Amino acid sequence: MFDVTWHNGISVSAPGLNIILDPLRVTKASDYVFISHAHMDHTNAFTDSSKIKYATPETIALYEAITQKKVKNTLPCVYDKTIEHHQTTLKVIKSGHVFGSAAVQMATKDVTFLYTGDFNYVDSLMQKAISPIECDVLVIESTYGRPDYIFPERNLVYDEIVDWAARTIMEGGLPIILSYPVGKAQELTKLFNMYTSIPVVTHPSITRTNEAVNRFGQSLVYYDMAKEGEELIRSKSCVCIYPTCYRPNALRCVYPDSKIATVTGWALSFGKRSADVSFILSSHADYAQLIKFVEECKPKNVYTVHGFSEIFAHKLCKKGINARSLC
Ligand SMILES: [Zn+2]
Known part of the structure; x- marks a missing residue:
């Protein structure tokens, strides 16, 4: 129902929707693109005016402020507002990482998919922590997915x-x-x-x-x-x-x-x-927060991306959670 592969980004095929999430470079593989936040390793697709790009208005504004260029062909997504896309609904939620950052939830009648983007699971002065969502398929960033990465209060x-x-x-x-x-x-x-x-x-x-x-x-x-x-x-x-x-x-x-x-x-x-x-101040979840977030989402399948993705997937498997590294 949600087919997830790596294609210079997280490529997702859902009923009536082919979308690539945070592609590393411009790609012809999908009709739609989702850009989770305005850090430059996630925003390459903003340069492709031929693709329809989902992003929050805050992320679009920050990207334009950094590059001093206008972005074309965007579909601004307001937090917590559902967008219908044939048989699939799409909704962005706050991910707690940076101003404007978003996770994306996609759902059909039977299956719920969540991509965290970069996220934080503690409140900061600027952002509230991400809220876990129960889902069937979870794609989670694992930048600090190694047990020795535990951040101070x-x-x-x-x-x-x-x-x-x-x-x-x-x-x-x-x-x-x-x-x-x-x-x-x-x-x-x-x-x-x-x-x-x-x-x-x-x-x-x-x-x-x-x-x-x-x-x-x-x-x-x-x-x-x-x-x-x-x-x-x-x-x-x-x-x-x-x-x-x-x-x-x-x-x-x-x-x-x-x-x-x-x-x-x-x-x-x-x-x-x-x-x-x-x-030691990070905008990402540390190892303990990553584990806690996965447990609270209760997914059937987990894909890990970025950072210590192999180690983190292995740790999840040892806890009995079906997980593998996507890249
Ligand atoms: Zn980031």
Whole structure:
């Protein structure tokens, strides 16, 4: 009823609907495309104007803010609103990963299918955690699907980040945090807005994504580093958010008094690398949350994608759950 294969993306054949979910590249294999969120490893299909693309309005706006290009041929999906597609219904739900991110539920009279996209199973300052849905077929991301990836309590990590930034400023330094422009950049902006009086200065790429998020009713406060933020940086009385494509050593050449932080779940394995400090803050579910989510969805068949997909599928099989890695 729901035939799931890997074809440079998750290809799903359902009654009256051939759809590919988060394709890695433009493909002719399906009539429709679903794009779960605005991280660049999920948005390649936005460049294909010939395909009809399902995505949330928030994801479309964030992609356009990042690329500064208009997307054509989209079908914006509102959370929790059912779309009829011949014998199959389609509904997107919040996945808790980043602003605008969505999981997609597809259902026929007899079978329910769920694709999580990237997801988080704890609340953050910006997103509520995904809600599990009982389903027959579950396609789940397994980025951190190895048992040693267990993240610390989120509020404790928030405290550590704020303490580090305040201490750096008091010692005469400039705190710089490297972050994805979509997701943690908004979470960090909100963290400093809510719990400190430290101004947030943003790289122009993050200014654009914060602006896009504010157009949907958020009220993030930040200063672009090329405009009002310039003087705040000079006086070292702010926290700066730069995209992760910047290298710490290159930033130290520009800002000799800076202290540089990374925020990622991978810090559990790789530490701070060339940064001064790393904080274990992830927009993904950790291993324990992945297991709990699968158990609460009660699927008959599970397909794992991304990250430790083989290991995670093997762990599920040992628990008596029918699972295999899709890619
Ligand atoms: Zn993502």
